[in-house]
Amino acid sequence: MHTRNAYFDITIRGKNVSTQLAPYITSVTWSDAANSTEADSLDIELDNRDGLFSGAWQPTKGDKLTAKLITEHWHSEHERLVVNCGVFEIDETAYKFGGAGDSITLKAISAMVKGAIRREKKSRAWENTTFSAIANKIATQHGFGCVFTGDDVQFTRIEQKSESDIAFIRRLAKEHGHALKLGDGKVILMDEAKQDKKPSVGTINKNMVLSVEITDKSTDIYSACEIQYHDAATNETRKYLCKPEGVPTSGQTLKIKSRVESLDAARKKATAALRRKNKFETSGTISCMGNPHCIAGSVCTLGGFGVLNGLYAIEKSTHTTGEGGYTVSLSIRRTVNY
Missing domain, CATH: 3.55.50.10 (Baseplate protein-like domains)
Incomplete structure (x- = not known):
């Protein structure tokens, strides 16, 4: 039987350095967000006991690097999965010196976030x-x-x-x-809305988790949306009440004003506003053994949590490999059916 293995394949300035870095890597952490309000990032912590990374191997801010998360025999024998993490740019270099040993952490962010x-x-x-x-x-x-x-x-x-x-x-x-x-x-x-209807990538059962915290709230949750809009065809101000199937049965009515092209556009915009307000009604964080399928933008299933069981959208995933093995931390929210 083969041993399960998880690691990051890393290229810096176009050169694959995975083999050279392997003896020095303490941990690698890749954070992947479903929305661009938060940049994807890659942190590489290295043992600097020989002073290589503050000398001959010193990285340069602005260096481009790519990374792939690779798992072998993880879910089944002979299975090999490769997840492309993207292209990053070294934004910060953090050095630590002390009794616990010298180290360096390369902090890189998505190369697309710094451009024009x-x-x-x-x-x-x-x-x-x-x-x-x-x-x-x-x-x-x-x-x-x-x-x-x-x-x-x-x-x-x-x-x-x-x-x-x-x-x-x-x-x-x-x-x-x-x-x-x-x-x-x-x-x-x-x-x-379509992302929330994607098939689940797998079930996370209660006995699999390292930690979990989920909040089910009623504050700032809405049962309908009234949109006031200008009808260009008639040059009149109109109102439309949007209450799609699946919204909470109790709550306030969200009121918005907007310029739209048609009644159908008003309905879609009101529905989007409701989703935006309500989608974090049930949300939280969960940490468990690593799973390369659990990436931002995918859907997972929670099991063994009673009324909290069901489908959850992954808003952010943080995958870490290192001395502690391979783990993943997820920011999740219950999927919305409208």
């Missing part, structure tokens, strides 16, 4: 276009690809007001029910 797509603010109007077309054009302008899933949105006119390109896309994503992620050289926009 985030820095440069622009003001411009977009006319007779769609959300996917805007995302594709902006991505192309910055040399990135674009992935867009879910229903598109039509705009007669939409203004980008002193916003960076990514801040503008994030605003549209938030208003129209999409999660935005920058990764693997792509601007990725995922329909959150």
Whole structure:
């Protein structure tokens, strides 16, 4: 029988350094977020007892590195899984000296978060276009690809007001029910409602967890959304009450004002606003033995937790390999059915 194994394959400046680093690695931690409000990161802690990493092997801030999470014989004999973690840039180097031994931690963040797509603010109007077309054009302008899933949105006119390109896309994503992620050289926009309906990657039973904390709240939870919007066809202000199947039976009515193109657009925008407010009604964190399938944007099942059993969306995953083995910590929320 083969021994289970989990490790990160690491390339720095285009050179695979996994073999050279292996004797010095204390731990590697990869954090993967489903939404771009938090950048993906990779931390590599190294034993610096020989002073190599503060001398001849000293890394340079700004160096590009790539990483892959690899598991062997993890779930079954002869199984080998490879998860591409992405491209990162060393942003910070932390040195520790002392009685416990010298060490260095390379702190890297997604290489896409430091470019002009985030820095440069622009003001411009977009006319007779769609959300996917805007995302594709902006991505192309910055040399990135674009992935867009879910229903598109039509705009007669939409203004980008002193916003960076990514801040503008994030605003549209938030208003129209999409999660935005920058990764693997792509601007990725995922329909959150469809993401929540993905098949579960597996069940996490109570006897498998190292720790778990889940909160079920009623504060700031809504049972309906009333949207007031301007009907361009009739030049009138209208109201629409959105109460999709699956919303909480009790709670306040969320009230919003917005410019939309049609009644259908008003319904979709109101539904997105409800989801945004209610999706963390039941949420928490869980730590357990590592599972390479549990990555941000996927869905898992909780079992053995009584009324808390069911499907949960993974908002963030943090995978760690090292002397303590392979573990994963997840930020989760119960899936929403509307």
